Amino acid sequence: MFKRRVFKRNEFYLFIVLLLFSAVLTGINPSFFTFENLFDLIKSSAGMALLALGVFIVLLSGGIDVSFTAIAIAGQYVSVNVLIATGIDNIYFALLISCLLGISLGAINALLISIFELPTLITTLGTLNLFHGALLTFIGTKAINVGGLPDSFKVFGAKNVFNLVKADGTTYGLSIYALILLGIVVLTWIILRFTMLGRGIYAIGGNREAARRAGFNIVGIQIFIYCYVGFLAGIMGVMHVSLIRYSNPLYIVGDELGVIAAVVLGGARITGGSGSIIGTLLGVAMIIVLEKNLILMGLSSYWHQFFIGMIIIIGVSITYYQSKLRAKRSLMYLR
Amino acid sequence: MEGNFLEVRNISKAYVGVQALDNVDMGIGYGEIHCLVGENGSGKSTLIKIIAGVEVPDEGKIIIEGKEYRHLHAIDSIRAGIQVIYQDLSLFPNLTVAENISLNQMVERNIKILKWPEVKKVAEKALAEIEEKLPLDELVENITMAEKQLTAICRALTQNARLIIMDEPTSALTREEIDHLFSVILKLKKKGISILFVSHKLSEVFEISEKVTVLRDGKKVGEYPTDELDNDKLIYLMTGKKIRMQKFVYEESGDVDKNVILDVRNLTKEGQFRNVSFKLRRGEILGITGLLGSGRTELALSIFGLNKPDSGEIYFMGKKVKIRSAQEAVKLGISYLPEDRLIQGLFLKQAIKNNIIVTILKELKGRAGLLRKQKIDSTVKKWMEDLSIKAPSGEIPAQTLSGGNQQKVVLAKWLATDPKVFILDSPTVGIDIASKSNIHSIIRELANRKIGIIIISDEIPEVLTNCNRILIMVNGEVKKIIDNVEGVTEEEIFKVVSSQVKSEVV
Numbered sequence: 016m017f018k019r020r021v022f023k024r025n026e027f028y029l030f031i032v033l034l035l036f037s038a039v040l041t042g043i044n045p046s047f048f049t050f051e052n053l054f055d056l057i058k059s060s061a062g063m064a065l066l067a068l069g070v071f072i073v074l075l076s077g078g079i080d081v082s083f084t085a086i087a088i089a090g091q092y093v094s095v096n097v098l099i100a101t102g103i104d105n106i107y108f109a110l111l112i113s114c115l116l117g118i119s120l121g122a123i124n125a126l127l128i129s130i131f132e133l134p135t136l137i138t139t140l141g142t143l144n145l146f147h148g149a150l151l152t153f154i155g156t157k158a159i160n161v162g163g164l165p166d167s168f169k170v171f172g173a174k175n176v177f178n179l180v181k182a183d184g185t186t187y188g189l190s191i192y193a194l195i196l197l198g199i200v201v202l203t204w205i206i207l208r209f210t211m212l213g214r215g216i217y218a219i220g221g222n223r224e225a226a227r228r229a230g231f232n233i234v235g236i237q238i239f240i241y242c243y244v245g246f247l248a249g250i251m252g253v254m255h256v257s258l259i260r261y262s263n264p265l266y267i268v269g270d271e272l273g274v275i276a277a278v279v280l281g282g283a284r285i286t287g288g289s290g291s292i293i294g295t296l297l298g299v300a301m302i303i304v305l306e307k308n309l310i311l312m313g314l315s316s317y318w319h320q321f322f323i324g325m326i327i328i329i330g331v332s333i334t335y336y337q338s339k340l341r342a343k344r345s346l347m348y349l350r
Numbered sequence: 351m352e353g354n355f356l357e358v359r360n361i362s363k364a365y366v367g368v369q370a371l372d373n374v375d376m377g378i379g380y381g382e383i384h385c386l387v388g389e390n391g392s393g394k395s396t397l398i399k400i401i402a403g404v405e406v407p408d409e410g411k412i413i414i415e416g417k418e419y420r421h422l423h424a425i426d427s428i429r430a431g432i433q434v435i436y437q438d439l440s441l442f443p444n445l446t447v448a449e450n451i452s453l454n455q456m457v458e459r460n461i462k463i464l465k466w467p468e469v470k471k472v473a474e475k476a477l478a479e480i481e482e483k484l485p486l487d488e489l490v491e492n493i494t495m496a497e498k499q500l501t502a503i504c505r506a507l508t509q510n511a512r513l514i515i516m517d518e519p520t521s522a523l524t525r526e527e528i529d530h531l532f533s534v535i536l537k538l539k540k541k542g543i544s545i546l547f548v549s550h551k552l553s554e555v556f557e558i559s560e561k562v563t564v565l566r567d568g569k570k571v572g573e574y575p576t577d578e579l580d581n582d583k584l585i586y587l588m589t590g591k592k593i594r595m596q597k598f599v600y601e602e603s604g605d606v607d608k609n610v611i612l613d614v615r616n617l618t619k620e621g622q623f624r625n626v627s628f629k630l631r632r633g634e635i636l637g638i639t640g641l642l643g644s645g646r647t648e649l650a651l652s653i654f655g656l657n658k659p660d661s662g663e664i665y666f667m668g669k670k671v672k673i674r675s676a677q678e679a680v681k682l683g684i685s686y687l688p689e690d691r692l693i694q695g696l697f698l699k700q701a702i703k704n705n706i707i708v709t710i711l712k713e714l715k716g717r718a719g720l721l722r723k724q725k726i727d728s729t730v731k732k733w734m735e736d737l738s739i740k741a742p743s744g745e746i747p748a749q750t751l752s753g754g755n756q757q758k759v760v761l762a763k764w765l766a767t768d769p770k771v772f773i774l775d776s777p778t779v780g781i782d783i784a785s786k787s788n789i790h791s792i793i794r795e796l797a798n799r800k801i802g803i804i805i806i807s808d809e810i811p812e813v814l815t816n817c818n819r820i821l822i823m824v825n826g827e828v829k830k831i832i833d834n835v836e837g838v839t840e841e842e843i844f845k846v847v848s849s850q851v852k853s854e855v856v
Contacts, residue, residue: 209464214453218442225440229454230425288444 025282029297036304043311050179051187059258060303061192062251064296066274067281068203069244071295074278075207076240077220077287078128078135081271083248085146086120088267091252093154095262098165106167106253114249120146121245122238129237147268158263164256172257192254199247204292212239220287276323277302279330286334302326355380355513355544356401356432361410363396370396371407372568378513381542383535385555385576388565389588389782390752394548397565398515401546402434403427415512428458431512435519439502443491447484448473450501455508476504480537496527503534513544520554521780524642525808525848532558550780552584564588589784597835598794600634600818609633610668611802612684612771614653617662622648623826626662630771630802635793637813638806639843640823641850646806647689649823650773654686655679667770680709683770687760687777689806695760696748703730703744705759710766733762737792754785761792772796773804778812790816810840810847822846 041048066083073080090113097112098104120142127138161169175188207213215236218226227233256262281298283290302323309318354377363371371393378384388394399405401412403424412419414430441450451473456464473486482500490498499519506514520528535545535558549555555562556576564571564587571587579587602609612630617623623645630636640646651657653664655673664671666682673679679686688695697705707714707726714729716722730744737758741751748759757777764772774793778786793816797803807813813820820832822843830846832838 211456211462211464214445214449214464217445218453221442221444222440224438225442228436228440230457288442 026291026294026297029281029294029301033297033301033304036301036308040304040308040311047307047311051181054187054189054193056300056303056307057196058190058192060299061190061196062254062258063270063274063277063303064196064299065199065247065251065254067277067295067299068199068292069247070274070278071281071283071290071292072203072207072216072240073135073244074283074285074287075220075290076216076237077223078237078240079275079285080124080135080139080241080244081275082120082124082139082143082146083244083274084268084271085143085150086117086245087248087252087255088264089120089146089150089154089252090114090117090249091256091267092150092262092264094253095159095164095168095256096154098167099159099163104165104167106171106257109165109167110250110253113253114246117245117247117249117252118242119245121242121248124245125238125241128241129234143268143271150264154264156264158261158265161260164260164262168253168257169260171253172260192258195250195254199250200292200296207292212236216240217288220289272327273302273323276326276330280326284334285331353380354378355382355415357413358397358401359411359413361397361400361407361412363393363400363405363407369568371400373410374565374568374570376563376570376573378544378546381539381544382561383539383545383547383559385559385562386546386548386565387550387552387555387562387584387588389784390754391567392565392588393568394565395517396568398434398517398546398548401427401432401515403432428509431510432515433506433509433511433513434515435499435502435506435517437518437521439498441490441498441501444489446487446489447493447497447501448486450490451476451504451508454505458509472508473504476507479507479541480504480534482534494527495522496524496530499523499527499531500534503538511543513546514538515546515548517548518550518780519547520549520551526641528554550782552581552783555584556581566590585783591784597814598635598797598816598818600631600797602631611666612653613665613668615663615665617649617652617659617664619648619652619657619659621826622657623652623823626823626828628821628828628831630804632770632800632802633797634819635797635803635805635817637817637820638804638823639808639810639813639820640847641808643825644823644847644850645826646823647775650686650775650804650806653679654684654773656686680767680769683768685764685767685769685772687764687772687774689775689779695763696756698749699747701745702734702739702741702748702751702759703727705748706730706733706744706762706766709763729766733766737762737765738788752785753781754788757781757785757789758792761789765796769801771802771804773806775806776808777805778807778809808847810843814838814840814843824850 037048046052066087069083070080093116094109094112098109124139124142127133127142128135171191174191176191176194178186178188180186207216215226215231218229218231219233219236223233252267255267277298278290278295279285279298280301281290281294281296283295305322306319309316309322356378358374358376361371361374362369374393374397376397386394386397396405400407403422403426406421412422414432419426442453445453448470452469455472470486477484480503484497484500484504485493490501493501503514519531523531535547538545547555547559556579559576561573562576562579562584563573564584566588609631610629611632614629615627617626626649628636638646638649648657652659653673655675655678658674664673666684671682673682673684676686697708703726707729710729711721714721714725727744733739734741734744739755739758739762741755748756751759777793778789781789793803793805805813805817814835818835820835820843821828822830822832824846829849832843
């Protein structure tokens with residue numbers, strides 16, 4: 016029984032493919048399969064994973080959000096600027112500002128979507144430009160480089176949970192980012208699995224009308240979803256600047272599709288109602304490993320964009336093909 | 351009127367310009383199985399919505415267990431023990447059976463944190479109440495229609511249902527599944543739970559109910575004990591007309607063999623049907639009946655090119671043909687009216703006009719390859735008049751029509767191709783009685799025009815009155831061909847049909 020379940024799961028195959036990919040990478044460059052590299056990958060992809068978890072929840076509810084990158088960069092750039100302006104050089108303060116801004120912008124999405132019942136794709140495409148445009152117009156376009164960046168970001172970016180010593184005496188460690196990601200994964204899992212709110216997200220993604228009849232507060236659930244995406248984007252914004260030590264208000268925006276591709280690759284149905292957290296994380300890992308593969312093979316980064324597009328088209332095709340098959344079966348064998 | 355669980359008195363409700371309900375009374379006793387019947391638009395669904403507290407009546411009152419409600423809210427109705435199982439069942443396909451059963455009750459109790467063992471326990475308890483079994487850990491999208499129905503019933507039980515309203519619960523079930531559902535309903539009755547059963551199928555009304563309330567045009571015609579009614583009387587009450595169809599008579603003329611238009615020989619598809627042979631003549635109406643899983647629809651799909659047979663031959667007008675796709679079938683002159691007109695037969699959001707011409711776009715093309723508006727309009731007008739499709743114009747979307755008129759649009763669409771053989775799969779499912787007889791006369795008219803017609807139906811009266819020959823399929827084989835329906839009774843056919851082995855479905 017257990018065995019059958021494991022083999023039936025989408026995630027199992029994704030995991031196998033991921034292992035194959037990594038094996039190829041290790042073949043090309045043996046240093047790929049080391050703890051040092053693994054830790055490094057986790058650190059550089061944790062931010063993307065946070066965004067992916069947000070997108071996953073939105074997809075689960077039967078919606079889509081493309082504005083989260085604008086929210087992330089807004090949170091980042093505003094918090095950096097506030098820290099510089101006020102002189103309060105504290106990472107918690109930065110996180111607070113970034114998350115509060117993220118939640119507020121998410122709430123704007125939520126209001127438009129739940130109260131005015133606008134289509135989610137068009138709404139968030141609009142707010143993507145609205146948020147980003149407002150950021151560039153009212154806050155500024157000047158990039159802040161490592162010299163101007165408050166120290167607390169740099170400390171945060173370099174902080175490790177523990178360190179290991181290599182044979183040559185140099186040290187490497189697991190970034191605090193891994194802990195943050197783990198925390199958010201557990202939080203998201205608990206919400207989805209053990210709260211009525213979380214089951215409500217599944218319910219409205221599965222059958223919205225039935226959810227309404229059952230008495231779920233659909234407006235409330237949607238407000239939570241889009242605010243939660245904003246919250247995650249806020250954290251990601253701060254993690255991002257701390258990692259690259261450079262805050263450019265033109266960054267992050269443009270990466271939406273890569274994140275969505277990861278979630279779709281992870282098995283979330285674009286039509287809503289199904290998918291898993293593990294799948295989403297594996298999807299992110301796949302996208303990251305794919306990117307590394309391309310670099311190691313010496314292909315230009317444009318190929319990455321090409322593959323992201325492919326993954327989205329193929330992923331969506333599979334979902335629709337499956338529902339078409341189901342329809343065909345019901346034609347042949349009735350129900 | 352003492353001792354009723356539910357009383358509605360003098361209920362009236364008007365929507366913009368339409369009097370949906372006019373001074374309607376109804377009483378449902380404890381543990382009573384009550385049927386609500388009426389044609390489309392007679393006000394049945396409005397009445398259900400008012401009892402569920404979803405709609406507020408303009409006048410009248412609702413009394414539940416002696417407590418009078420002037421303004422019944424949905425939540426009051428649920429708390430009082432009234433549960434509606436809508437036709438679509440309102441289930442969540444992406445959640446497990448257990449969760450579907452328990453979730454609504456937990457929402458109602460305003461629970462914030464879910465305890466999974468409790469989810470399962472609640473589901474198991476509900477199942478135990480009606481002594482049924484369901485795969486609790488399976489996703490609802492993977493279970494059968496009958497299991498979904500049970501899931502919805504269990505869900506109602508978890509909310510302490512005292513009255514369960516079932517809106518057309520049998521429309522997607524097989525005969526066996528319906529029998530099973532009825533046995534569950536009887537168990538519910540034993541527990542003192544009242545049932546309000548809304549159905550189109552009169553035979554089921556007689557089978558299950560104790561009392562019948564008939565609505566017509568928003569008015570109550572009356573409330574009758576079921577055993578005081580018979581089929582004809584009930585039809586009269588519902589429609590206000592006497593509808594009595596003469597049996598269809600086929601007159602063979604000229605050279606008998608030349609009249610054969612479709613000749614199917616030993617058609618076999620593994621796991622679906624075996625060695626099916628029959629002949630269809632011009633102007634005759636052949637009925638194919640059998641249970642779900644008897645292979646009736648699969649056979650029809652094979653003739654229409656949508657289900658490739660493994661072996662056997664099809665002769666069309668004396669010539670051996672291989673039909674590999676629906677396009678080829680249409681080209682030959684075979685049309686197929688699918689069982690589910692909503693999914694397979696109509697573009698619901700498109701205008702009636704576009705639905706009718708979709709099969710003959712090629713013929714409507716002008717020289718530049720563009721469609722000619724004039725010709726489209728005249729074609730659409732002709733068919734709407736011919737089949738008396740009731741609609742203000744051909745421009746309105748098909749979804750706004752009643753079931754009967756929708757079916758006529760599908761008929762028109764196929765008739766426009768000028769078919770020689772027309773296969774109709776369950777042509778009157780879910781259509782009210784008046785439209786039903788209307789569609790039957792259209793079918794007979796087509797037979798008079800020398801089209802060879804096959805009606806697939808599990809309603810034995812339908813094939814018996816409208817067909818001159820009947821082919822009965824059991825477990826994928828032709829069990830019996832009745833060449834002359836004269837003097838054959840429904841019971842005789844039913845006996846053959848129900849000899850199908852229970853467990854298998856090919």
